[in-house]
Amino acid sequence: MRGRDLINNGLPDELILEIFQRLDSKPTRDACSLVCKRWLSLERFSRTTLRIGASFSPDTIATLLSRRFLHITSIHVDERLSLALPPPPPPLKRKRGSNKSSSSSSSPSSSKRQKLSNKTRSGGAENAESCSLTDAGVIALANGFPRIENLSLIWCPNVSSFGLRSLAQICTSLRSLDLQGCFVGDQGLSAVGKFCKHLEELNLRFCEGLTDVGVIDLVLGCAKSLKSIGVAASAKVTDLSLEAVGSHCKLLEVLFLDSECIHDKGVVAVVKGCRRLKSLKLQCVNVTDAAFSVVGDFCVSLEMLALYSFQQFTDKGMKSIGKGCKNLKDLTLSDCYFVSCDGLEAIAHGCKELTRIEINGCHNIGTRGLEAVGKSCPRLTELYLLYCQRxxxxxxxQIGKGCKSLETLHLVDCAGIGDTAMCSIAKGCRNLKKLHIRRCYEVGNKGVIAIGKNCKSLTELSLRFCDKVGDAALVAVGKGCSFLQQLNVSGCHLIGDVGVTAIAKGCPQLTHLDISVLQKVGDASLSELGDGCPMLKDLVLSHCHYVTDNGLNHLVNKCKLLETSHMVYCPGITSAGVATVVSSCSHIKKVLIEKWKVSERTIRRAGSILSYLCMDL
Known part of the structure; x- marks a missing residue:
């Protein structure tokens, strides 16, 4: 009320700014900025990060934002994001006796927005260009935010070396630059090396226009500050660039390479020259064991190693790493077909600090290698086994016996793992918080019941297409795992109303639920979920033939926080049920449904949140 504004009269600007800085979500900050003009101004003053999408006119948006936010240090422009200006408000109704036209009664801001919208929609080719950030937009960002430190230009094909050079000349405080998918050339990258002497992080993934010339110029210019480099799918970036990195970038800690043009020579140069290397991610088919013998000798600080699709990497290289990289904590082996149990044993015996292991599609790694991990790596907290048939x-x-600190376990298509393994994990790893199992057909009620009885801290459980899991398993989980927040039992056809009801009664903190393809689940389950899980946000119940509008109505009347709902192939759900979801859930963001089940009124009311299953092919 006017005259009773105790907050604005009593709090100075500095204190309100401090409050804004402690708000951890953008929606909360946006809501606070709507309180009054003073709060709007202070919120703009305190904001440090901007994210800009590609739709509408990013060049124009960049110019507008630079006038409103004065202390931005991080900008993320991503062609994959969507951003559109809000539609203009309807014209104000004229009062009787007023001779002013309706156009003159509209606000200046709506008039400007309307002109901008009309300008953007006019012209086919011109409009296509305006829907992607160009050099003009980059220059507007540079002029508007000369003090930015972090800049991401993701998949912006119309940004060239000219725009990047202009930005580098103005924004000399850049510390992080992400050019993923941009077609900038050597001249732009050379300018960054010349003017941005504080650059620490550089991502050049899918920058097809670059060659060794631009990379080397940048490396020479930023040698004293560069700590992280990423290169992928750049056919003209070769070992010469890596030799320059190894010779000059003594502070380098992170290296990501995905290239067929990189050989042992380049990797060895970086490893020998950059003794502070902590993270190494490689997908280089032409790198062999010879390079990894040098990694084991020189990378004593290495903490993270990820190797993808190696064709010339064997147990010999693994043994070198196990012998020399004693501080290794994170290991990923993906499609490394020539690594066997011997190699994993060497890593386990030598790298006792391991906390995370991911093995994906390494068909020669079997039981013996993982047993060595259980015996030698007591600090393991995360284990991912994907497509490990042996x-x-x-x-x-052995993991359950030796790795008492395990918190996350992912199993995908592991045919040899069943209830016995799950019982061992349940009894040994009582701090387990996340268990994700997919298509492990030997896992059934016995193993999941053991998890429910012993793992009281479980927050995420996924049992997708484990067709031996039934109601008894979920009854045990409902009784024992009261902190459960996410549950996915898609495709577990033995589960029915009894199991889902047990979850509803025992897991009040549930926020995400996927019960799709469960033919025994009906309205009774949805009613119980509505009563017992008021925090539910995401619900997937596609292919549930016995769910109807009645059960859906009961659920949405109680679950007011629902944001997404997938309901395709549910014959009992009609247009009335879809309308109920849209009208009852004020936070709803996405509804996936067949198009023919949506009424015209629902489309008018909530067309932006409706997604349709393509059935008209």
Whole structure:
């Protein structure tokens, strides 16, 4: 009320700014900025990060934002994001006796927005260009935010070396630059090396226009500050660039390479020259064991190693790493077909600090290798086994026995793992918080019941297409895992109303639920979920033939926080049910449904949140 504004009269600007800086979400900050003009001004003053999409006119948006936000240090422009100006408000109704036209009664801001919208929609080719950030937009960002430190230009094909050079000349405080998918050339990158002497992080993934010339110029210019480099799918960036990195970038800590043009020579140059290297991610088919023998000798500080699709990497290289990289904590092996149990054993015996292991599609790694991990790596907290057909129950028995700190376990298509393994994990790893199992057909009620009885801290459980899991398993989880927040039992056809009801009664903190393809689930489950899980945000119940509008109505009347709902192939759900979801859930953001089930009125009311299953092919 006017005259009773105790907050604005009593709090100075500095204190309100401090409050804004402690708000951890953008929607909360936006809501606070709507309180009054003073709060709007202070919120703009305090904001440090901007994210700009590609739709509408990013060049124009960049210019407008530079006038409103004065202390921005991080800008993210991503062609994959969508951003559109709001539609202009309807014209104000004229009062009787007023001779002013309706156009003159509209506000200046709406008039400007309307002109901008009309300008953007006119002209086919011109409009296509305006829907992607160009050099003009980059220059506007540079002029408007000369003090930015972090800049991401993701998949912006119309940004050239001219725009990048202009930005580098103005924004000399840049510390992080992400040019993923941009077609900038050597001249732009050379300018960054010449003017941005504080650059620490550089991402050049999918920058097809670059060659060794531009990369080397940048490396020479930023040698004293560069700590992280990423290169992928750049056919003209070769070992010469890596030799320059190894010779000059003594502070380098992170290297990501995905290239067929990189060989042992380039990797060895970086490894020998950059003794502070902590993270190494490689997908280089022409790198062999010879390079990894040098990694083991020189990378004593290495903490993270990820190797993808290596064709010339064997147990010999693994043994070198295990012998020399004693501080290794994170290991990922993906499609490394020539690594066997011997190599994993060497890593386990030598790298006892391991906390995370991911093995994906390494078909020669079996039970013995993982048993060595269980015996030698007591600090393991995360384990991912994907498409590991040769790993059996005794491997997870050893993990349960030796890795008491395990919190996350992912199993995908591991045919040799069943209830015995799950019981071992449940009894040994009582701090387990996340368990994700997909298409492990030997896992059934017995293993999941053990998890429910022993793992009281479980927050995420996924049992997708484990067709031996039934209601008894979920009853145990409902009784024992009261902190459960996410549950996915898609495709577990033995689960029905009894199991889902047990979850509804025992897991009040549930926010995400996927019960799709469950033919025994009906309205009774949805009613119980509405009563017991008021925090539910995401619901997937596609292919549930016995769910109807009645159950859906009961659920949405109680679950007011619902944001997404997938309801395709549910014959009992009609247009009335879809309308109920849209009208009852004020936070709803996405509804996936067949198009023919949506009424015209629902489309008018909530067309932007409706997604349709393509059925008209």
């Amino acid at each position: 790993i059996g129950n005794s491997a997870l028995y």
